[in-house]
Amino acid sequence: MPDVKNWQLGRMMKYEYEESRPDRQVAAVFDINKCIGCQTCTLACKTTWTSGKGQEYMLWNSVETKPWGSYPLGWDARILDLSGKQTWDTSGATPVYRGKTIFEAAPDGERVLGWQPEDQDWANPNRGEDETSGALTEDKYHMKIPHQVWQFYLARICNHCTYPGCLASCPRKAIYKRKEDGVVLIDQQRCRGYRECVKACPYKRPMYNHTTRVSEKCIFCYPAMEKGIIPRCMRNCIGKIRIVGYVSTPENADPENPIDYLVHVKKLALPMYPHLGLEPNVYYVPPINVPRQFNRQMFGPLADAAVDTYTRMRQGGEPELRAVLLLSVSTPKLLRKFRLDGDEAVGYDILGQEVVRVPLKEPEIVRPEYDAALQVYRHNIT
Amino acid sequence: MDVSTRKVVVVVMAIAMVLTAGQLVGVFGTTAQAQDVLAGAYVDGTLPVTEPSSSLWSRATALEIALSAQAVVAPIRAGPFVPALRVRLLTNLTHAAFLIEWDDATKDNRTTRDVEFRDAVAILYGPGDATRYVCMGGPGKALQVTQWKADWQADLEEGFRDLEHAYPNFWVDMYPYAIGGPPYRLPDAFPAEARVYLPGWQVGNPFSDPLKVTAVEDAVAEGFGTLATQASQDAIGRGVHSGTGWAVVIARPLVSEDPEDVILGVGTILAFAVWDGSSRDVGSRKSVSSWVDVQLPNPTAPPFLLVGLALVIVLVVFSMVVPMLRRRRPQPPKERTRDASEGDSPESSNRREG
Numbered sequence: 001m002p003d004v005k006n007w008q009l010g011r012m013m014k015y016e017y018e019e020s021r022p023d024r025q026v027a028a029v030f031d032i033n034k035c036i037g038c039q040t041c042t043l044a045c046k047t048t049w050t051s052g053k054g055q056e057y058m059l060w061n062s063v064e065t066k067p068w069g070s071y072p073l074g075w076d077a078r079i080l081d082l083s084g085k086q087t088w089d090t091s092g093a094t095p096v097y098r099g100k101t102i103f104e105a106a107p108d109g110e111r112v113l114g115w116q117p118e119d120q121d122w123a124n125p126n127r128g129e130d131e132t133s134g135a136l137t138e139d140k141y142h143m144k145i146p147h148q149v150w151q152f153y154l155a156r157i158c159n160h161c162t163y164p165g166c167l168a169s170c171p172r173k174a175i176y177k178r179k180e181d182g183v184v185l186i187d188q189q190r191c192r193g194y195r196e197c198v199k200a201c202p203y204k205r206p207m208y209n210h211t212t213r214v215s216e217k218c219i220f221c222y223p224a225m226e227k228g229i230i231p232r233c234m235r236n237c238i239g240k241i242r243i244v245g246y247v248s249t250p251e252n253a254d255p256e257n258p259i260d261y262l263v264h265v266k267k268l269a270l271p272m273y274p275h276l277g278l279e280p281n282v283y284y285v286p287p288i289n290v291p292r293q294f295n296r297q298m299f300g301p302l303a304d305a306a307v308d309t310y311t312r313m314r315q316g317g318e319p320e321l322r323a324v325l326l327l328s329v330s331t332p333k334l335l336r337k338f339r340l341d342g343d344e345a346v347g348y349d350i351l352g353q354e355v356v357r358v359p360l361k362e363p364e365i366v367r368p369e370y371d372a373a374l375q376v377y378r379h380n381i382t
Numbered sequence: 383m384d385v386s387t388r389k390v391v392v393v394v395m396a397i398a399m400v401l402t403a404g405q406l407v408g409v410f411g412t413t414a415q416a417q418d419v420l421a422g423a424y425v426d427g428t429l430p431v432t433e434p435s436s437s438l439w440s441r442a443t444a445l446e447i448a449l450s451a452q453a454v455v456a457p458i459r460a461g462p463f464v465p466a467l468r469v470r471l472l473t474n475l476t477h478a479a480f481l482i483e484w485d486d487a488t489k490d491n492r493t494t495r496d497v498e499f500r501d502a503v504a505i506l507y508g509p510g511d512a513t514r515y516v517c518m519g520g521p522g523k524a525l526q527v528t529q530w531k532a533d534w535q536a537d538l539e540e541g542f543r544d545l546e547h548a549y550p551n552f553w554v555d556m557y558p559y560a561i562g563g564p565p566y567r568l569p570d571a572f573p574a575e576a577r578v579y580l581p582g583w584q585v586g587n588p589f590s591d592p593l594k595v596t597a598v599e600d601a602v603a604e605g606f607g608t609l610a611t612q613a614s615q616d617a618i619g620r621g622v623h624s625g626t627g628w629a630v631v632i633a634r635p636l637v638s639e640d641p642e643d644v645i646l647g648v649g650t651i652l653a654f655a656v657w658d659g660s661s662r663d664v665g666s667r668k669s670v671s672s673w674v675d676v677q678l679p680n681p682t683a684p685p686f687l688l689v690g691l692a693l694v695i696v697l698v699v700f701s702m703v704v705p706m707l708r709r710r711r712p713q714p715p716k717e718r719t720r721d722a723s724e725g726d727s728p729e730s731s732n733r734r735e736g
Contacts, residue, residue: 052579053557053566054545109458116662118497171455171607171666188581192609193493193589194665196457210494210545211568212582212590213533 001103004163007250008274008300010096014104015277016111016168022182025162026220027247027259028234029269030155031285031325033310034241037129037153039063041233041242045157048232049219054211057122060218061233063155067294068128072121072204079202079276080297082113086275088301095301101277102165102202112169112200122207152287155241157233158205158218159272159280160184166217169200181246182281183220191215202276228334228350240329245336247281256337258324258347259283266321268306270299285310285325322360331356418672420445420652422471422478424679429472429479432620434629439481442470447654449669454517455606459667464656467503467671473678478646479619479633480505482654489623490659491532494548499659503621503630504529506603508673510649516673518603526644527601527609528617530630532659535597535621542568542592568592597621598632602642606666614640636678650676 003012004019045061062071070076079102086099102113160177164184167175174190175197177183186197186206191214197206198215206217221231229235230244245259253264262269262283269283286295286303288310295303313321323345324338330347333355337348340360347356367381423442430436451463470481482503490501507526508515519525536543545552546565553564559576560566568580569592577583582590588599588611598617603609616638621630636646644650654671657663 051558052581053554053560053568053572054580056545056552056554106456109453109456109460111456116497119495122496169457171457172609173607188585188590189587191582191587191589192665195496196665198496208496209580209582209590210548212580212587213493214582214587214589216581 006101006163006277006279008271008279009101009277010092010094013101013163013277015163016103020177021162021249022177022179024180024246025182025248025281026160026225027245027263027281027283028157029243029259029262029283029285029328031241031243031328032152032154032287033285033289034239034328035063035153035155036239037063037065038238040236040238041155044232044236045218048221050216052209052211054209055207055216056210057125058207058209058216059125060205060207060216061155061157062125063153064126065129066152066154066290068151069126069154070128071125072117073124073127074121075117075202075204076273076298078115079113079273082115083276088275090301097275097277099275101275102200103163103168103277111196112165114165114169114200114202116195116199117204150290152290154284155233156203156205156272157231157282158184158220159203159278159282160218160220161281162279163277165200165202165276165278166197166206169196170194171196175206178222181220181222181225183222183225184217185219185222186215186217188212188214188216202273202278203280225334229332230329230334234329235332237329243324243328244334247283254337256339258327258335258338261320261324261338266309266318267302268309268321270302270306272298274300288314319360323358326358326360327356330358419675419677420447420469420471421677422473422679425472425474427474429474429477429633431477431479431618431631431633434481434483434620434622434631438472439470442472442481444468444470444483445674447671447674449654449656449671452655452666452668452670455666457665457667459661459663459669462661463669464658465669467654467656469654469674471676471678473636476637477633477635478678479631481629481631483627483629484656485627486623486658487626488658488660489532489628491536491623492543492548493533494543494545497662498548499662499664500657501532501628501659502529502657503628503632504655505632506653506655507644507646508651508653509644510651512651513673515605516653517606518609520605522604524602524604524642526612526642527603528598528619528632528634529601530598530619530621530632532597532621532623532628534594534599537592537594538597542594544568544592600634600640600643612640612642614638614642616640616643646676647678652676 001014001016002018004015006013041061042059042063050058050060064070089096089098105113160183167177167184172190172192174187176185193213195208195215198208206215208215224231234242234244243258245257247259247263248254250264253260255261255265269285271280272284284299286299286306288307292304312318320340323340326345327335327338327347333349335347336350339346343360345358346354349355367378369381370377421443425438430438447467447469449464449466451459464484468483472479486501492498493500505528506518512525515523515525557566558579560571561573562571596618598619600612600615600617601609602612617632617634619632621628651673653673656669
């Protein structure tokens with residue numbers, strides 16, 4: 001297998017094909033701390049793309065209640081079990097992964113280390129949703145404030161990886177990565193329903209259509225993206241946790257690019273399970289209310305620093321960081337650049353036009369309880 | 383025992399000549415002369431393209447073909463492989479039909495659920511100079527493949543297998559633009575505007591098409607991973623599962639006008655592949671053979687000549703046997719003192735007496 005550069009691992013790694021990065025790579029940052037688990041993103045995607053026969057169980061976008069929720073069942077625990085204990089070398093300035101990726105750990109005769117979900121694994125989306133992590137009969141978990149259990153909502157879509165497991169596994173090359181934007185697609189004409197991609201993707205985002213008997217997956221709403229409009233799941237995000245754009249490699253990072261700023265400059269947004277080796281392009285701001293060990297497992301060795309940075313921002317620091325995060329879902333336009341202009345965050349679209357301006361702090365306006373002009377009393381005066 | 387050696391020899395010769403005559407006209411099959419040559423038998427008339435149990439197949443010699451797990455490209459199958467196939471070939475003036483049999487206790491003809499994989503068998507056709515292209519052809523060397531699929535046949539014989547069959551308790555309120563009511567069966571409930579929500583079908587993927595016309599896909603390949611459905615579909619066939627294994631017929635023209643087809647004639651070589659769905663065989667996870675030579679019966683020999691030749695042989699046999707039997711007389715008592723070493727057998731004695 002050829003050697004390719006995976007900057008998220010800090011080293012070269014083995015992959016099925018030569019390194020061939022797209023002209024630009026679509027990416028998104030999800031701020032887990034802002035997700036309320038409303039599943040609006042799930043429904044926005046579902047009603048747009050997977051409402052056909054054979055797609056009933058398909059949720060290209062799902063929101064899982066971690067640590068227990070999962071779709072398909074135990075997708076993360078299963079691949080972690082298969083991978084076994086792995087290590088990072090954190091002695092240098094940049095962490096280096098010393099374990100094996102799913103490509104390097106592939107058994108003889110396989111291209112990727114993976115597992116095949118069965119019907120029952122898909123049958124209970126987000127099993128464990130809103131469940132506590134212990135029995136309520138135990139005193140320490142029952143009706144105590146503050147809560148002694150932790151959980152968070154993990155919104156997931158296809159990561160449109162730089163080194164997709166699905167693409168590597170398909171013996172027919174029916175899966176391809178678009179040169180123009182890095183979107184990973186399954187060719188619906190070429191696919192013959194082998195389901196190698198379903199088995200190989202550790203994030204379990206390719207799904208088998210029961211009726212058309214071929215596999216399908218998230219398309220990052222590329223028809224919208226081509227027009228500079230962000231995907232459906234992002235546009236409809238109630239919690240405004242998502243910011244969409246293009247990510248560069250570290251050496252080409254543009255500090256004015258919202259994604260590059262979050263991923264490369266501040267290192268606040270981290271890939272999920274980077275050690276698997278796919279260089280996923282959906283990044284997460286780690287939750288600050290969970291055990292750091294769990295964050296390190298899920299987001300790698302930079303998770304601690306990211307939590308510290310986010311905490312600093314919440315305490316009033318990091319104004320640029322606040323600015324870029326405030327631009328999340330503030331406009332349906334794809335943001336190419338951002339700028340902090342005084343107390344306002346400004347976003348620019350792919351043409352460089354200013355399309356949104358958001359104050360860092362919402363102006364506080366208090367209205368009189370009684371409106372003399374309308375001769376009514378107000379219940380909400382702020 | 384009073385049967386003379388001469389009589390035994392004559393009867394054996396007669397049987398052999400009758401059998402030869404029978405083989406000439408295709409009444410009896412023959413035994414394989416070589417492990418890697420598939421000898422066909424000629425049929426004057428219609429081939430049993432949908433009848434794996436037809437008596438016509440007994441005219442053709444069954445060739446046992448050893449298989450091994452495909453191990454050239456990953457992924458490869460992890461489980462035990464199908465060890466062998468038995469193949470017979472019948473031809474008429476225009477078509478060839480292969481009867482392929484193999485042991486498989488599980489009938490896997492559904493592909494609706496997430497881990498349902500089909501039983502299937504395929505034939506790879508190559509011209510004589512394609513021996514190094516056993517891996518489904520190569521760049522610039524396109525070879526023809528015909529693949530029978532158990533689930534395609536189930537669609538044909540039982541109607542399109544869909545959610546309502548895999549999940550009997552399945553219920554749905556509506557699908558965009560679908561007409562009628564649950565369970566909204568394909569294809570009738572899905573007019574053109576509703577098919578947009580069935581992407582594979584919408585873009586013309588034959589695997590997604592609920593209206594199958596044959597259980598055999600006529601395809602072309604230029605190496606592993608390149609298999610593509612041909613624009614012109616020229617193959618048909620049918621399989622029957624006995625409970626212990628499959629008997630599948632794949633039929634195709636000897637020569638077609640389709641430039642993507644390989645002519646089945648002198649020098650054509652074949653390779654076979656089998657998928658066992660319950661072992662999760664799919665794609666490159668399969669059992670494969672090496673190349674097999676084909677020996678086609680001479681399609682230009684008019685059958686009546688063969689029948690005539692057989693009749694001549696039979697007449698010759700009878701002309702030898704009948705007079706001998708007529709000359710047979712009750713044997714006189716043997717001279718007990720006669721020494722067998724004198725050399726005359728009872729038959730020779732009888733002949734002399736005659």
